[in-house]
Amino acid sequence: MTDKIGKKGKFEGFIKWIEVVGNKFPHPFWLFAILALLVMLLSYMLDGVSVTYMAAKAGEAPTETKATIVNLLSYDAIRTFLAGFVRTYVNFAPLGLILTMMLGIGLVEQTGMISALMRKTILGAPRWLVTAVIALVGINANLASDAGIIFTPVIAAAVYKALGRNPWVGIAVGYAAASGGFTANIFVAGTDALLSGITKSAIEGVPYIPADVPVHPLINYYFMVAATVILVVLTVYVTEKYTVKLLGDGTGTADAEELKKHTVTPAENRGLLYALLALAAYIGIIVLLTNPQESLFRAKDGSLLPSSPLLASVMPILFFLFFFVGIAYGYGAGVIKKGEDIPKLMSKGLIGSVGFMVVVLPASLFVELFRMSRFDTILSVKGAEMLKALNMGGIWVLLGFIILATFLNLFMMSGSAKWLILAPIFVPMFAQLNPPLSPALTQIAYRVGDSCTNIITPLSYYLPVVIGLLEQYKKEGDPEVGVGTVISMAMPYTIFYILGFTLLLVVWYFAGWDLGPGTPLLLPM
DSSP: OGGGTTTTHHHHHHHHHHHHHHHHHHOHHHHHHHHHHHHHHHHHHHTTTTEEEEEEETTTTOEEEEEEETTTTTHHHHHHHHHHHHHHHHOOHHHHHHHHHHHHHHHHHHHHHHHHHHHHHHHSGGGGGHHHHHHHHHHHGGGGTTTTHHHHHHHHHHHHHHSOOOOOHHHHHHHHIITTTTTOOSSSSHHHHHHHHHHHHHTTTTSSSTTTOOOOOOHHHHHHHHHHHHHHHHOOOOOIIIIIHHOOOOOOOHHHHHHHHHHHHHHHHHHHHHHHHHHHHHHHHHHTTSSSTTTTTTEEEEESSSSSSHHHHHHHHHHHHHHHHHHHHHHHHHHHOSSHHHHHHHHHGGGHHHHHHHHHHHHHHHHHHHHHHHHHHHHHHHHHHHHHHHOHHHHHHHHHHHHHHHHHHOEEEEEEHHHHHHHHHHHHTTSSSSSOOOOHHHHHHHHHHHEEEEGOOOTTTHHHHHHHHHHHOOOOTOOOOOOOHHHHHHHHHHHHHHHHHHHHHHHHHHHHSSSTBBBOOOOOO
């Protein structure tokens, strides 16, 4: 069946078209610089254009408010922009959130804990459960940021080969789960902090969105946990019903020597034990600080939801969780021998964030100029009026937004870059619909569309890695490996991921469940 993968036709023509169009996109740094200049030019051309809308404040009746486009090329606007240049960058919400998160996660990653935990989980699974475990590990591999997308198919191929199965199937499972399921997770990852930070920046100063609306890294957590389960089931189903039949599956015996190469060492096992004990102790302390009615993390009335010091402290709580667990593993595994090793490992963990720090400069300036010009309000009011005129219900708007995010993801891989462009427009716009959609709901619709097509775009940064893996395990008689090979293997996963993810959101919407702690689907009317 593998010879079918190499055949050319309309599908490969479509893939080539995506590649050509996508390659014409500039680097995200220059993309945001161009967008910033475009906003300035449009503000000059549309100077004076205005809209009126009903804005409400807490405890007050709605009042008619007028928003007028500000000419960003005027002396006053330029002076304001230049005076706040540095402040705009350093105060950009996603920057602080992602750096804080990566300091903690980076320590866990650099000590080798994530690698050891993944290998122990996969290698310890019974043969019949291997595909499900690889899927679960791959989906949650975003805890290690992009490194998980490389690590998971590499380990999966080795494990499948050692078990006497076709390593190409393992590569397909690992790549699909880690890349296509990138946004789902059981653990809170850097992605959650980054996207919620962008969402928070998109609602700043928007008068019709309540100032106390929940926006924190856990606003999508309940949905993400449920999505993880759904994606694991779908990954196993697609693998057994399509991938195995397409690629064939080995029937050889397990290779004990090959498995031994990836076995967790005694030192790593000791590190994992120390990490588990640290995790239990840390959770116990948080529970003690939350349980009494007058405790540190309770609100003045003793409640935890919808708002409380506990939710307001999510970021530092997560940081110290990764910090202490990472240190415990490091000492147990012998990676950390003295106190000086800890900041060194944390510094290495930040290396992967350097590119993001560079792109954030023009991105933060673009968002600030967009807000200063009042385009955010103008577009959201006009867009909301158009959607209301079309009489599109909330779920249909969300489905349309998912399709848009899915399509854009074929050409622009960076999820944060796309959200930086879309959030200032769609978060305020959807908040004006009837019923008004919460920022958390708009964000989750974006996340659904953003991840599923990661594995079928020829612009993926990790495509060469997967092609190299396939070449490494290529057998005599197999077709030549190329972009079309990978995308053909990945397409069934993408289709089922989109359908499963979207159906889950539809069910969630009509059930009216909270998306995360204290984060309802809709804003108060």
